[in-house]
Amino acid sequence: MTSLYDWSYWFCEAWLVPLLTPLLYFQEHIMPPFSNPAGDLARWMESDPGLNVLAWTIVVNVALMIGFTNVIIVVYLERKIAARIMDRRGPMLSFHSLKEIANDLAGSIPEYGWKTTTYAGIGILQNVADGIKFFCKEMIVPAKADRLLYTIGPVIFISSSILLLVLVPFSPRVAASSAPLGLLVVMAAFSIAPIGVLTTGWACNNKYTLIGGMRSAAQLMAYEIPLLLSMAGVFLVAGSFSPMDIVAQQQEVWLFGIPMWNIIPQFLGFIVFMVCILAEVERIPFDLPEAEAELVEGWTTEIGGLRLGLTFAAEYIRGFVGAMIATVLFLGGWAGPFLPGEIWFLIKVYGILVFFIILRWTVPRIRTDQILLLGWKRLLPLSLVNLAIAILYVEVF
């Protein structure tokens, strides 16, 4: 029972398959030969490959659930922290207020005095309300849009973002994938999204979405290179692309009782990586593709309903995964005393996310040409310098 995979394999072997297979075997004998495939299925499930597939399905679903739960928490945190920065209270809809809303809808009048409805709570139901709203909206396709591409574009963006959730491990125990190329796969999945953005931007037949899509493509291309170069330093030191190895390597060297996480020798790389990942997940100050002041909503202007809701969710997923990668690469991943590794991992990830959120609500947005200048003229040389430092570090230790 050392990992999530082991647990789910055991779960399938001990509970799921013994419970399911009698049903299937029973079906095999109801109406042969038409129901024979049910028996084949049962035999496959009992075999090792079948158990493997079932186990992985469970693992991936658990990972997605963990990821989505975290995304909801991030959205909630974003709203609340933004509200505190802005000197207001933020969403206050919670279970406590449901009763008051019900009273209001029923038209009940309090017995005496002015009715003082506050709906005051901590606002945990706000995301639910938003979700319901997105679900209830009609899925409109603009009349002059390219219907096929318009439908495909958000799907590419959303699915590639959700894919990211299963690629990054929380700890050696809670990991849905253990690809040897680990983080390279993550970065490959990260760079699928611009295709979706460009496709949507073009298909909507709208000038704002077109410019938003173009900006997105230009920005992501400019930032992909320093991003990967800043990661290359870490890969060099660890000698591996796998998150497990990278985290393990960070535990090896200690200096004056402090673990030499990559943030210390490769601080430059950390800075470059954080700036690039901010640009990659398109958050203020780098959210040019959806700069609402000039481009209305950028490339998402024309999409609505559940597409829009899932696109927003996908953006938060990308932010969350970005913070996860930063934690794995530079902050020692799940390493930490006393607490379980998963908790340490989440603490570090949320630290980075809170930094992202505070940054978003305290700085303005920068301009297209400035963002490209920053990418090509500042971050690219800096990431090369960081690479040189990493090589030196490898030689010294």
Place this chain on the structure above:
Amino acid sequence: MAEMWIHMGPQHPMTHGLWNLRIKVDGETITDAEPELGYLHRSVEKIGERRKYFMNTTLTDRLCYASAMTWTHCYCLTAEELMGVEVPPRAKYIRTVVLELQRIASHLMWLASYLPDLGLITGFLYGMRDREMFLNLLEIPSGGRLLYNYVKIGGVKRDLPPGFDAKAERVMQTLERRLKEYEDLYDNSKIFRMRTDDVGCYSASDAINWGITGPNLRSAGVPFDLRQADSYDAYPELDFTPVTTSAGNGRSDCFSRYRQRIDEMYQSMDLVRQALVKMPEGKVMAGSVPVRARGEAFRRTEDSRGEALMYLIGDGTDRPYRWKIRSPMFTTVSAAPHFLKGYKVADVPAIMGSIDMCIGETDK
């Protein structure tokens, strides 16, 4: 990419109000621009010809939703000139106080709407929060928060209540403290400076030629303030000099326009304090205000956005024969193509926000 026209408006986050800016872009660079107005045209001048002189103050209030007091004041000043009404000194001082408070509220509203244009939504709530205090102050004598109808032909509607100056002082001290915070937050912000420095530049001579006035002109280093150049109310008795800022070489850019308005808020607070101290006792309304008028008169005042000029012709009846309004923004927007050309699409909100659009007065 081929050149294409992009419509920014009439429904667009960049347009504070209903207007349309068509820009021609080559990639992301603006090669041409054309503002289109008229979406909010109510023909105030024509309506005003059918209403009695004193009725028109309700219309002038609605000329600008951010700065209602100054427009009504400009109209009343013109009508008083036309009718030959002498305003009591206390009313002059009260007008000065409420005008300056309105100017601060208007500039705060500008600050609130400018920062979302740059992508910082937090600034919107900060500006609105502070404007709220000044609306509360203006509510004390006038009873209104957006449209006051407080300044009347011949004086003001009501006297200031006792204790007003203490309340005003408290509010102004709060604002001074917060303005310091904003200077830390915005002036020292590298990204804010990147977005505003050397963006939307025009020289002082160009600005004068295009008819740009008010803070937008003073931000190019031209000390031209109608509160002194064509003084009215209690301004001749107050001690102040026009504040100017400049982006160097007699130019104005977005940052100098931002700085100009912040500095003007400090100056307005100083003027309010002076006026509250020097305020004489007495009546607040002229004894008799004629209903009919003959002749012609014009007055110009320093509105929150520039030079407001009203020109009234009376033909002896109780209604104006012709009423003409000069809106400072109308002229400034006409110059927009000149100072938009060559900048990026992302600069459009930064530039058009920095000149402080108010579409109500522009469309009349």
Place this chain on the structure above:
Amino acid sequence: METGQFVQQLAKRDGASDGSVLRANVGRITVTRAASQAFFRVLKEDFGFDHCSLISAVDNQTGFELVYHFSIIDMEGQMLEVHVELPRDTPTIDSITHLWGGADWHEREAYDLMGIYFIGHPDLKRVLLPDGFAGHPLRKDYVYEIHEEEW
């Protein structure tokens, strides 16, 4: 320069008449249409009136009257009000946009709402009303009709 002084000097020019001082720093003068262009050029270049505040068109029933307000951008705030009479059947006058760029939209507005034609204006079209609008609503003989348009 004293207000009365420059008003007197300007009143001596061709076509100018009725020079008077309205109040401190504000003068008033009447110019004929034929002499207006030369007069404005002198006003801008020799007297330094660098700011065109306002162009108001007035419908006098018998004819039109254009009222120009010019001022100098300095702390004295000198101002001059220039009246130009136009006949009712040919309400045209030379544009002053090449002298004062700020006059551009004021002239367009006068054309839009009062139907004054400015010769030499670079882009004389309606500014506040839509392009297809019939008539000029600020004229006194404009008959207001309720247009029930279908949307």
